Amino acid sequence: xxxxxxxxxxGARVGGQTINNLRxxxxxxLVAEDEGQLQELTDEVHxxxxxxxxxxxxxxxxxxxxxxxxKTVEIKIEAETLEQVTEFVYLGGVITEDGHCTKDIKxxxxxASAMFGTMNKIWRSNNTTTATKVKLYGTLVIPVTMYGSxxxxxxKEDERRILVAEMSWLRRILGRSxxxxxxxxxxxxxxxxxxxxxxxxxxxxLTWFGHVTMM
Numbered sequence: 001x002x003x004x005x006x007x008x009x010x011g012a013r014v015g016g017q018t019i020n021n022l023r024x025x026x027x028x029x030l031v032a033e034d035e036g037q038l039q040e041l042t043d044e045v046h047x048x049x050x051x052x053x054x055x056x057x058x059x060x061x062x063x064x065x066x067x068x069x070x071k072t073v074e075i076k077i078e079a080e081t082l083e084q085v086t087e088f089v090y091l092g093g094v095i096t097e098d099g100h101c102t103k104d105i106k107x108x109x110x111x112a113s114a115m116f117g118t119m120n121k122i123w124r125s126n127n128t129t130t131a132t133k134v135k136l137y138g139t140l141v142i143p144v145t146m147y148g149s150x151x152x153x154x155x156k157e158d159e160r161r162i163l164v165a166e167m168s169w170l171r172r173i174l175g176r177s178x179x180x181x182x183x184x185x186x187x188x189x190x191x192x193x194x195x196x197x198x199x200x201x202x203x204x205x206l207t208w209f210g211h212v213t214m215m
């Protein structure tokens with residue numbers, strides 16, 4: 001479905017431009033600065049959908065306010081009020097009402113840890129070289145961790161959480177534990193992983209910022 005929203009005044013101002021909708025395949029996210037604008041945008045999408053013979057699934061459509069001060073909003077499609085939630089997943093990333101990225105980071109670490117765990121036999125194998133293990137780690141675990149990290153606003157506790165997870169994986173590749181009391185720098189050097197995962201995330205954010213700026 002293709003449509004143009006007429007409410008050009010509705011939406012959030014970002015970099016001097018008004019953004020009121022994000023679309024990917026059949027997912028549509030409407031963005032507004034107040035309840036009235038959001039209702040207006042919702043009405044337009046509902047009307048456009050009807051013209052194409054489509055119907056919005058009210059049960060799957062949610063509302064959420066993002067900011068320091070949370071408020072309740074009542075957005076309706078015809079007579080039905082949409083459920084207001086405190087978080088939702090969009091394109092694999094967790095968005096929360098406080099605007100922080102901690103929930104998303106925790107989820108990425110959890111998914112990466114699950115991926116790491118599926119290869120326990122490889123990490124423990126004496127027939128697999130350390131170089132091969134590092135390549136598998138960089139190919140299968142790191143991308144899962146860093147998915148969507150271009151949009152993260154890292155806080156100190158988030159950086160610490162990422163560091164703890166990263167060092168846990170690196171030690172397990174070498175068959176070690178924290179009880180061995182071997183410094184992180186030594187473990188990194190042995191695996192040639194001197195660039196910390198947090199620094200890789202910072203670099204990715206800067207690269208993405210450069211792409212956006214050139215647009």
